[in-house]
Amino acid sequence: MTDHGTDSQDRPGSRDGASPDGASTAGADSIPTDGHDGDHDGDHAGAGLLAIRGLSVSYRTRTGPLPAVQGVDLDVEPGEIVALVGESGSGKSTLAHAIVGLLPAGGHIDAGSVRFGGRDLATLSERELRAIRGARIGLVPQDPTVSLNPVKRIGVQVAEVLRIHRLATRRSAPLEAVALLERAGLAEPEIRARQYPHELSGGMRQRALIAIAIAAQPKMIIADEPTSALDVTVQRLILDHIQHLADELGTAVLLVTHDLGVAADRARRIAVMSQGRIVESGPTAQILDSPRDPYTQRLLRSAPSLALIRAIPPARTAPPARTAPPARTAPPAHAVPRARTSPSAAAEPSGAAERPLVVVDNLVKEFPLPRTAGGSARTLRAVSDVSFTVNRGETLALVGESGSGKSTTARLVLRLVDPTAGRIVLDGDDVTAARGARLRRLRRQAQIIYQNPYASLDPRFSIKEVITEPLRAFGVGDRASRTARARDLLDRVALPASVLERRPAELSGGQRQRVAIARALALAPQLVVCDEPVSALDASVQAQVLELLAELQADTGVAYLFISHDLAVVRQIAHRVAVMRAGQIVETGPTDDLFTSPRHDYTRALLEAIPRWSQQRQAASPGDGKPTGIGGRHT
Amino acid sequence: MRRYVIRRLAQAAGVLWAAYTLSFLVLDYLPGDPVSAMAGAGMDSSAIDPARLEELKGQYGFDKPVLVQYVDYLGSALRGDFGDSVSTGRPVTSVIADALPQTLQLTGAALLLATLLGGGLALVATYTSQRWLRQALLSLPSLGVSIPTFWVGLMIVQLFSFRLRLFPAFGNDGLRGLVLPAVTLAVPTGAMVAQVLAKSLLTALDEPYVQTARAKGAGRARVHLGHALRNASLPALTVIGLLVGQLMANAVVIETVFARNGLGRITAAAVSVQDLPVVQGVVVFGALVFVLVNLVVDLIYPLLDPRVVVAATVRRSPA
Numbered sequence: 002m003t004d005h006g007t008d009s010q011d012r013p014g015s016r017d018g019a020s021p022d023g024a025s026t027a028g029a030d031s032i033p034t035d036g037h038d039g040d041h042d043g044d045h046a047g048a049g050l051l052a053i054r055g056l057s058v059s060y061r062t063r064t065g066p067l068p069a070v071q072g073v074d075l076d077v078e079p080g081e082i083v084a085l086v087g088e089s090g091s092g093k094s095t096l097a098h099a100i101v102g103l104l105p106a107g108g109h110i111d112a113g114s115v116r117f118g119g120r121d122l123a124t125l126s127e128r129e130l131r132a133i134r135g136a137r138i139g140l141v142p143q144d145p146t147v148s149l150n151p152v153k154r155i156g157v158q159v160a161e162v163l164r165i166h167r168l169a170t171r172r173s174a175p176l177e178a179v180a181l182l183e184r185a186g187l188a189e190p191e192i193r194a195r196q197y198p199h200e201l202s203g204g205m206r207q208r209a210l211i212a213i214a215i216a217a218q219p220k221m222i223i224a225d226e227p228t229s230a231l232d233v234t235v236q237r238l239i240l241d242h243i244q245h246l247a248d249e250l251g252t253a254v255l256l257v258t259h260d261l262g263v264a265a266d267r268a269r270r271i272a273v274m275s276q277g278r279i280v281e282s283g284p285t286a287q288i289l290d291s292p293r294d295p296y297t298q299r300l301l302r303s304a305p306s307l308a309l310i311r312a313i314p315p316a317r318t319a320p321p322a323r324t325a326p327p328a329r330t331a332p333p334a335h336a337v338p339r340a341r342t343s344p345s346a347a348a349e350p351s352g353a354a355e356r357p358l359v360v361v362d363n364l365v366k367e368f369p370l371p372r373t374a375g376g377s378a379r380t381l382r383a384v385s386d387v388s389f390t391v392n393r394g395e396t397l398a399l400v401g402e403s404g405s406g407k408s409t410t411a412r413l414v415l416r417l418v419d420p421t422a423g424r425i426v427l428d429g430d431d432v433t434a435a436r437g438a439r440l441r442r443l444r445r446q447a448q449i450i451y452q453n454p455y456a457s458l459d460p461r462f463s464i465k466e467v468i469t470e471p472l473r474a475f476g477v478g479d480r481a482s483r484t485a486r487a488r489d490l491l492d493r494v495a496l497p498a499s500v501l502e503r504r505p506a507e508l509s510g511g512q513r514q515r516v517a518i519a520r521a522l523a524l525a526p527q528l529v530v531c532d533e534p535v536s537a538l539d540a541s542v543q544a545q546v547l548e549l550l551a552e553l554q555a556d557t558g559v560a561y562l563f564i565s566h567d568l569a570v571v572r573q574i575a576h577r578v579a580v581m582r583a584g585q586i587v588e589t590g591p592t593d594d595l596f597t598s599p600r601h602d603y604t605r606a607l608l609e610a611i612p613r614w615s616q617q618r619q620a621a622s623p624g625d626g627k628p629t630g631i632g633g634r635h636t
Numbered sequence: 637m638r639r640y641v642i643r644r645l646a647q648a649a650g651v652l653w654a655a656y657t658l659s660f661l662v663l664d665y666l667p668g669d670p671v672s673a674m675a676g677a678g679m680d681s682s683a684i685d686p687a688r689l690e691e692l693k694g695q696y697g698f699d700k701p702v703l704v705q706y707v708d709y710l711g712s713a714l715r716g717d718f719g720d721s722v723s724t725g726r727p728v729t730s731v732i733a734d735a736l737p738q739t740l741q742l743t744g745a746a747l748l749l750a751t752l753l754g755g756g757l758a759l760v761a762t763y764t765s766q767r768w769l770r771q772a773l774l775s776l777p778s779l780g781v782s783i784p785t786f787w788v789g790l791m792i793v794q795l796f797s798f799r800l801r802l803f804p805a806f807g808n809d810g811l812r813g814l815v816l817p818a819v820t821l822a823v824p825t826g827a828m829v830a831q832v833l834a835k836s837l838l839t840a841l842d843e844p845y846v847q848t849a850r851a852k853g854a855g856r857a858r859v860h861l862g863h864a865l866r867n868a869s870l871p872a873l874t875v876i877g878l879l880v881g882q883l884m885a886n887a888v889v890i891e892t893v894f895a896r897n898g899l900g901r902i903t904a905a906a907v908s909v910q911d912l913p914v915v916q917g918v919v920v921f922g923a924l925v926f927v928l929v930n931l932v933v934d935l936i937y938p939l940l941d942p943r944v945v946v947a948a949t950v951r952r953s954p955a
Contacts, residue, residue: 101851103850103851128855131855133853134850134852135851135852135854136853139851140848140851142844142847142848147843147844147845148844148847149845149848150845150849150867151867151941151942151943152866152940152941152942153863161849161852161854161862162852162853165852165853165854165855199942199943210848213848
């Protein structure tokens with residue numbers, strides 16, 4: 002990943018030019034870069050805004066203390082943006098919360114100091130910390146949809162900060178709250194202040210939370226994954242606004258993120274965290290262009306928003322459906338389970354290959370809305386006139402933001418929801434109104450992989466029971482042959498047979514999603530709907546699971562209807578892409594065409610929402626916008 | 637909103653009709669009839685003139701076919717006439733009206749005590765940072781739920797009336813007489829309120845919005861009372877609505893234990909002598925109270941949680 006010389010040269014220059022105090026940058030940067038010798042740096046603390054030295058945090062568990070943060074040093078200078086990057090479980094959130102003493106139950110600071118404005122926050126009492134929280138350090142939480150009190154009006158919640166710290170009177174607080182909401186970038190702030198959280202979109206709620214964080218004009222804001230729960234186009238606006246406010250108010254920002262692309266775009270300095278330690282820190286350009294630590298290098302390779310510039314296997318560029326099935330390079334042994342379920346497999350090469358596996362015609366789904374006072378019944382058109390086809394062995398990606406109707410469309414195809422109008426044909430069989438035995442046949446041919454592997458596996462089942470449940474449901478085989486099938490499937494998803502008797506809770510997220518994939522494939526279906534299958538996983542695990550999906554497709558000829566909001570993921574897996582917005586498909590096309598020459602404005606907006614840094618890299622990379630040219634180097 | 641209330645009232649009418657019909661069928665299925673039971677009470681039944689018995693049965697309509705009886709009684713019940721008590725001859729409505737104030741006092745006081753004590757216990761248990769105190773307080777409700785009401789009553793009477801002589805053990809005389817039965821009745825109810833509220837408070841305190849409040853610099857009391865309590869109160873409110881039914885049922889036992897004249901005593905007496913009209917009147921009245929209380933509870937929901945839309949006609953929300 003270090004072969005982008007041209008572009009790395011102009012990066013630091015432009016960044017320094019943009020920063021208000023370019024002269025001091027170099028000096029500030031040097032402190033943390035070479036800073037694991039905590040004692041030595043101790044007397045530096047007065048200079049910076051925040052100076053963490055040798056901080057260790059652990060959680061009490063039944064099996065003894067579990068270290069989450071170990072001997073971390075971190076500095077934040079006044080007014081600068083520092084990104085703390087790491088995967089889930091790296092301890093980055095724990096570190097961020099330990100600063101303001103907001104550790105979850107069982108969390109405890111074991112050692113180290115957190116010097117902020119001349120005081121060691123680690124030694125303050127709860128009462129003293131309260132005077133810091135909200136007033137001196139603001140916190141923008143991770144998920145805006147659950148971080149506002151649902152039973153209180155927005156304005157009241159913003160005004161509460163001012164009231165707690167006695168920065169406003171009962172009279173003036175509501176007015177100031179409105180001004181703060183406006184400052185946080187909310188249109189019509191007077192109306193928003195009177196609304197409840199559920200009446201606002203996720204992006205609007207995050208702006209309200211930003212208003213809360215900046216209310217008391219704190220010296221520092223800790224932003225803990227502030228956009229990971231938001232749509233991509235909204236993400237960028239929110240980050241822009243945080244950056245803008247930080248500049249305007251001279252507030253420092255500690256930006257906690259799993260996305261190196263986001264960090265690269267926003268931060269002056271980056272600290273990379275792994276397994277409770279900061280493995281590398283330094284100026285952004287240095288981290289990106291010459292990462293020293295192997296972990297940073299790996300993170301750089303798999304960063305989701307950077308993945309666009311990654312190699313894409315050549316096979317992905319042409320849908321295999323265009324080539325006849327025999328031409329597929331799948332070993333015969335792997336083709337067996339497929340032949341077992343589709344009796345027409347023998348005839349397939351001649352005629353069936355031409356016929357799409359799934360045909361969806363003018364699909365419409367309307368949901369009734371609550372009656373308004375005196376109004377007549379209204380409906381929400383979640384899916385509006387959607388038509389597409391999925392060929393055998395092909396991956397069609399449905400891309401869109403939340404509320405675009407992509408998940409509803411997937412559920413319609415699976416007949417988990419009944420359509421209001423339109424037609425769904427699976428393998429030549431019109432299943433739009435299928436009931437009873439025909440519906441059960443559809444259930445057998447079409448399976449689903451859900452977004453959250455933490456929720457989609459029954460915690461009381463063993464892995465064997467999870468995988469064999471579809472087989473039991475359809476009465477396939479006897480106990481012994483089902484177990485053999487489960488073992489075979491586990492092997493296919495690269496899990497050892499030893500997990501058969503374990504419970505989902507004993508597996509990692511990536512392993513669980515592999516189990517979910519094995520379950521989906523148990524009945525050898527022709528279609529698997531993947532509903533955001535990797536968005537709950539860490540970046541490096543995402544890449545592995547996507548590869549697995551691609552391999553399984555090559556082996557079994559299964560077709561995927563792949564639902565995602567993440568264009569980078571889609572680019573890696575899909576043959577064709579359909580972009581959805583407000584219930585309609587606005588653009589459909591082969592993946593490469595769509596990425597290189599998007600025709601619809603909305604597609605362009607989605608592409609632009611990908612962090613700029615990676616776009617610049619992409620533009621600068623050889624082959625100019627044809628990243629497939631790098632080809633074949635995928636791990 | 638008005639449409640919703642009207643619909644709910646229509647549903648309530650349906651529930652009342654079902655309660656009436658069900659109680660009629662059950663009582664009809666029981667062997668014997670009230671006239672024979674009444675005539676047999678206290679004297680030798682052979683001494684009764686059979687002709688006189690038939691005459692009495694005809695007077696109350698017990699000689700007619702079941703269906704005709706049902707229609708007759710339902711018709712007059714719709715006009716507010718539940719007939720006359722077989723044992724006393726007084727109109728059922730006035731029997732209920734006479735006993736009602738005593739029972740209302742008892743159940744009302746018990747409900748208030750249960751809410752205050754149960755809610756207070758839940759608040760303190762979840763607020764305290766002393767682990768042992770929290771554990772101790774949280775183990776009380778399950779104890780309160782599992783002890784039989786009559787036993788609690790007897791123990792309380794033993795202690796406060798016979799030993800300490802603080803309150804009268806029996807009777808209806810004023811506020812002092814109300815204390816012991818109300819406390820007894822409140823124990824299981826308050827325990828359930830405490831269990832549900834403590835559970836939902838602990839859940840609410842784990843929610844991210846509480847973290848947001850703490851990040852604002854809010855103190856424990858503000859977080860607890862200002863943020864968590866209102867969110868946690870909905871399940872507790874639901875339980876309180878349902879517990880009204882249980883309170884009325886327990887009042888039967890309590891009024892017997894404490895020898896209070898109230899609906900419970902009347903019910904117990906009416907059942908033992910098969911005073912059909914009174915039993916039916918009480919059943920329908922109980923159903924009415926239950927339905928109305930739960931309607932009020934449903935109307936309070938949207939005041940506590942703006943996300944609850946009372947007039948919702950949505951069958952399934954969009955995925």
